[in-house]
Amino acid sequence: MTTTLTPTRARHDDGTGAGDTTPAPAAPPRRRRSPDASRWAAVGFAAPLLVYLAVFYAYPLLRNLDLATHDYTIRAFVTGDADFVGLANFVDVLTSPLFATALGNTAVFTLVSIAVQFSVGLALAVFFRSSFRLSGLLRALFLVPWLLPLIVSASTWSWMLNSENGIVNSVIEAFGGTQVNWLTSPDTALLAVTVANIWLGIPFNLVILYSGLQNIPDEVYEAASLDGAGAWRTFWSITFPLLRPVSAITLLLGLIYTLKVVDVIWIMTTGGPGDATTTLAVWSYREAFGTGQPDFSPAAAVGNVLILIALVFGLLHLQLQRRQEAS
Amino acid sequence: MTNRRTWWKTGLGLFFTVVMLFPVYWMANVSLTQTRDLRSDPPHWFPWAPTLEGYQSVFANQLPALGTSLLVGLGTVVLTVLIAAPAGYALALLNLRGGRALNFLLIVAQMIPAVVMAMGFYAIYVRLDLLNTIPGLIIADSTIAVPFGVLLYTAFMAGIPRELLQAARVDGAGAWRTFRSVVLPVSRNSTITVSLFAFLWAWSDFIFASTLNRNGDLVPITLGIYQYIGNNTTQWNAIMATAVVASVPAAVLLVLAQRYVAAGVTAGSVK
Numbered sequence: 001m002t003t004t005l006t007p008t009r010a011r012h013d014d015g016t017g018a019g020d021t022t023p024a025p026a027a028p029p030r031r032r033r034s035p036d037a038s039r040w041a042a043v044g045f046a047a048p049l050l051v052y053l054a055v056f057y058a059y060p061l062l063r064n065l066d067l068a069t070h071d072y073t074i075r076a077f078v079t080g081d082a083d084f085v086g087l088a089n090f091v092d093v094l095t096s097p098l099f100a101t102a103l104g105n106t107a108v109f110t111l112v113s114i115a116v117q118f119s120v121g122l123a124l125a126v127f128f129r130s131s132f133r134l135s136g137l138l139r140a141l142f143l144v145p146w147l148l149p150l151i152v153s154a155s156t157w158s159w160m161l162n163s164e165n166g167i168v169n170s171v172i173e174a175f176g177g178t179q180v181n182w183l184t185s186p187d188t189a190l191l192a193v194t195v196a197n198i199w200l201g202i203p204f205n206l207v208i209l210y211s212g213l214q215n216i217p218d219e220v221y222e223a224a225s226l227d228g229a230g231a232w233r234t235f236w237s238i239t240f241p242l243l244r245p246v247s248a249i250t251l252l253l254g255l256i257y258t259l260k261v262v263d264v265i266w267i268m269t270t271g272g273p274g275d276a277t278t279t280l281a282v283w284s285y286r287e288a289f290g291t292g293q294p295d296f297s298p299a300a301a302v303g304n305v306l307i308l309i310a311l312v313f314g315l316l317h318l319q320l321q322r323r324q325e326a327s
Numbered sequence: 328m329t330n331r332r333t334w335w336k337t338g339l340g341l342f343f344t345v346v347m348l349f350p351v352y353w354m355a356n357v358s359l360t361q362t363r364d365l366r367s368d369p370p371h372w373f374p375w376a377p378t379l380e381g382y383q384s385v386f387a388n389q390l391p392a393l394g395t396s397l398l399v400g401l402g403t404v405v406l407t408v409l410i411a412a413p414a415g416y417a418l419a420l421l422n423l424r425g426g427r428a429l430n431f432l433l434i435v436a437q438m439i440p441a442v443v444m445a446m447g448f449y450a451i452y453v454r455l456d457l458l459n460t461i462p463g464l465i466i467a468d469s470t471i472a473v474p475f476g477v478l479l480y481t482a483f484m485a486g487i488p489r490e491l492l493q494a495a496r497v498d499g500a501g502a503w504r505t506f507r508s509v510v511l512p513v514s515r516n517s518t519i520t521v522s523l524f525a526f527l528w529a530w531s532d533f534i535f536a537s538t539l540n541r542n543g544d545l546v547p548i549t550l551g552i553y554q555y556i557g558n559n560t561t562q563w564n565a566i567m568a569t570a571v572v573a574s575v576p577a578a579v580l581l582v583l584a585q586r587y588v589a590a591g592v593t594a595g596s597v598k
Contacts, residue, residue: 041421042417043417043424045413045502045506046413046414046429048413049410049417049477056466057436057444057470059451060447060448060451061439061443061444061447063451064446077450124343127336127339130333132334132337133333133334134341135337138344140585141344141347143585144348145348145350147581148574148577149531149533150533150549151553151570152354152552153350155556156350156351156567157350158556159353159357159566159567165366165370166370167370170369174369199347199350202347260442262440262441267553284442288445288538289449289538289541296446299446300446306442310440318434
């Protein structure tokens with residue numbers, strides 16, 4: 001749920017009727033009745049948020065670190081007298097054979113998902129750029145997969161990919177193929193959940209890239225067409241380069257979301273068969289909540305490793321955004 | 328632009344949309360299929376003999392879950408707006424000290440995986456006896472929406488013409504009255520966008536529901552579907568019927584509030 005707020009977008013393109021309120025350029029220094037009063041008013045209005053962040057963000061994260069650095073059993077969980085073990089949980093996690101598997105699955109799932117989502121999203125955005133009959137309606141319908149609760153989409157995909165009764169296998173068999181055990185064979189399960197995740201992510205990419213395209217002035221395209229550039233040429237020499245900043249942000253955001261995904265995979269395969277679809281996030285979820293025997297300490301350790309990875313890309317994203325705002 | 332030249336695009340666009348929405352069609356199709364036809368090979372592409380047995384079982388079993396989800400969704404909306412709107416005002420218009428740092432924190436907050444938050448909340452709720460309660464779930468769900476809400480409000484409020492605020496000040500309004508009578512009414516559309524997303528995320532949430540509310544009597548609809556899948560995998564028409572019902576808020580939003588949805592995706596974003 002990362003937010004990109006490019007200032008122009010927020011003001012003009014948010015469709016909330018704000019387009020006509022031209023914001024005053026840097027507010028002129030104005031006289032205040034009392035600067036102190038206003039400062040306290042600011043703190044007062046921000047106070048609920050500050051308290052909220054401390055209690056409902058910082059505190060759970062601290063508890064999580066506490067879990068990761070202690071040896072919590074179920075009993076210790078309630079009584080709260082777990083032994084401090086320092087970084088032992090992290091060492092266990094990093095040296096576990098599952099770590100390499102989970103990291104590999106996370107990499108494949110994430111990179112394939114965002115590469116395909118982005119390419120398809122970009123192609124569709126370019127397609128929808130020129131308005132045609134029904135284009136607005138069809139574009140709106142493309143939002144549907146993204147708006148549906150994940151459990152709905154994931155269970156629909158599960159049934160479509162069901163080995164015996166799924167529509168996908170039925171089509172394959174109608175064309176002379178053989179039944180594929182999409183979700184129950186270790187060879188195809190990761191592919192299956194990745195396909196479902198791609199489907200879920202296309203709308204997001206389409207919407208962001210489409211709005212990026214809207215910011216490319218029509219004159220540039222007109223000039224290109226006067227110069228006799230074809231569609232292909234126009235795309236590679238105009239659309240793609242001019243869209244690069246938006247593309248970079250879309251890709252990074254996609255990366256950060258996809259790293260966190262638990263529900264799609266959990267609902268479709270619970271990380272199985274074996275560990276074939278266990279990503280870092282799924283691993284963490286499974287240790288803590290997925291089995292009858294909750295094992296919070298390793299789960300929290302995996303979770304903290306995941307936070308670190310997400311933050312690296314997150315900071316990269318922030319830096320990119322800042323550079324864009326500066327230019 | 329002549330109409331004839333764009334017709335093929337409409338055709339192609341329709342084709343893409345049909346491919347994209349096929350899973351949604353399939354969900355509706357299966358939800359109307361009779362139980363004995365579920366396993367027929369090849370599957371029925373169209374519910375020629377539609378049945379409502381799936382939906383009957385939804386209304387027989389899932390009404391409390393729908394009510395819970397509705398309550399949790401509305402609670403999340405209220406909590407999110409109560410915290411985000413004043414914070415946006417402070418950040419955008421009151422020159423809050425350390426505003427940039429706070430902005431940064433909010434963006435970072437959005438990158439934290441939900442499963443990590445869920446563990447932290449679980450550890451806290453065990454002690455406070457908040458597991459399996461509606462307020463507990465509302466608080467957890469609101470963490471998805473609050474940073475988004477603050478950033479959206481801030482971006483919008485920063486664009487409010489200063490003259491408007493100065494006029495209020497000339498009239499003798501303090502910060503609170505300016506907020507209530509000028510800033511909030513002007514930001515109505517942002518409130519709608521924030522509320523829509525807060526509701527939709529809370530309604531769709533699976534991770535917090537499945538960790539913090541899994542044993543209670545009051546499970547939300549997402550967990551209702553999940554338990555259904557676990558219990559009777561043969562009744563896929565009932566599962567898909569529940570899924571259709573659970574998708575109603577999304578459909579309503581798309582029809583009634585599409586522009587706010589697009590605004591939310593573009594201004595901020597989400598999954």
